[in-house]
Amino acid sequence: MSTLADRAHVSPSESRCQEQHSPPALQSERKLVLEQPSKYPVLTLPTEIIIEVFMHFLPTYPLCPPLTGLDSPTLLTQICHEWREIALGTATLWRAISLNDHTIPFEHQAHLCNMWLSRSLCHPLSIDIYEDIVNPLRTAELLSALVLHRARWQHLNLHRLSISLLRMIEPGPTPLLRSLNLFLTDYELDLVTTTNVVFREAHLLRTVVLNDYAAEYLALPWAQLTALTLRGVFPRECVPVLQHASNLVHCELNLVNESVDTPDISLPSLQSLTLTGRSVTGYLETLIAPALLELEIPESFLGPNSIDTLTSFMSKSRCKLRALCITQYASVSRDLFYKAFPLIAVCFEE
Structure with missing residues (x-):
């Protein structure tokens, strides 16, 4: 040769x-x-090796590449005839679809969406979509095309979605859905009914990220979740969710400051807890987490007697922490933490 x-x-x-x-x-x-x-020597590689190279070219699934440009699988179809045929015949290259680039004309974006859905064949899908607030009807058109493939949804990221668009996906099942990230906007809430939007037949759903409005107006199979993130919520808004999400293993709560007057909540399977946001003293003491191994919490959440607050929480939960991270660290001596918790790996982040 x-x-x-x-x-x-x-x-x-x-x-x-x-x-x-x-x-x-x-x-x-x-x-x-x-x-x-x-x-060229690269063209002599077996097809299986070339496909593996292609897969490493893209972001790791379920992250979505752009529809066009240097980081898109469409680039692989423009190198040579052989690579084009391989790329078009590799369905896994087209299974993660991002519809959040408003620099692409809508008609072209809709065409690309349908093309990727077709090329991905029967593979599970990762969908990432932002609502076009200027023209929500365009988002509705894209969403209607995606709903036809809802049985393949595996990872779903819905950003700044209005409740009317969210209701488009309510009626049918999502049997493969494993993770849901939903940021629900409030600009329609006074114009439509505020009854809960229900996700039905999502038996594999385990990981959920919600903002405050989504947490309030969404009904999920909470008991089957193992990872939950709530962003920008008041402590009282966490109560109904956490009371039903009793099997959580990982939980992150971004809290808005308010006086805490909530009942104790038991999370028997919780292993890691991250608290962020503004000062919400007294909230940690309302949680009972006997299996907790890792805790990340701002110093301000612990009140003026940080060591006593942590000691009381651990005693009440009867947990055996292995790692403690104090964030927004400002005042308390590090040596006091090291001395009070000699068997725990303590770190500080300012």
Whole structure:
């Protein structure tokens, strides 16, 4: 098989000179080398290896690449004929669809969406979509195309979605859905009924991220969740959710400051807890987490007697913490924490 290196060893002038003084057999061999088409070594790789290279070119699933541009699988269809055929025939390259680039004209974005849905065949899907607030009807059109494939939804990210659009996906099942990230806007809540939007038949759903409005107006199979993040919520808004999400293993709560007057909540399976937001003293003491191993909490959440608050919480929960991270650290001596909790890995983040 000839290569560019083979050709480089024979210049045109050398070829003419050697042609005149070489034996006929050598002339024929040299002619064969010069006339054979060159082939880049990468094109000699087995198709399975090329597909593996393609998969590493993209963000790790379920992260979504852009629809177009240098980081998109569409680029792989523009290199050469062989790569185009391989890319178009590899359904897993097209299973993560991001519809949040409003620099792409809507008609082209809709065309690309349908094309990716077709190329992904029957594979589970990761969907990432922002509502176009200027023209929500366009988002509705995209969402209506996606709803036809709801049985394949595996990871769903819905950003700044109005409740009317959210209701488009309410009636049917999502049997493969494993993770849901929903940021629900409030600009329609006074115009529509505020009855809960129910996700039905989502038996595999385990990981959920919600903002405050989504937490209030969404009904999920809370008891089957193992990871939950609530953003921008008041402590009182956490109560009904956490009371039903009794099997959580990981939980992150971004809290808005208010006086805490909530009942105790038991989370028997919880292993890691992260609290963020503004100062909400007294909230930690309302949680009972006997299996807790890792705690991340701002110093301000602990009140003026940080060591006593943590000691009381651990005693009440009867947990055996392994790691403690104090964030927004400001005042209390680190040595006091090290001395009070010698068996716990303590760290500080300012």
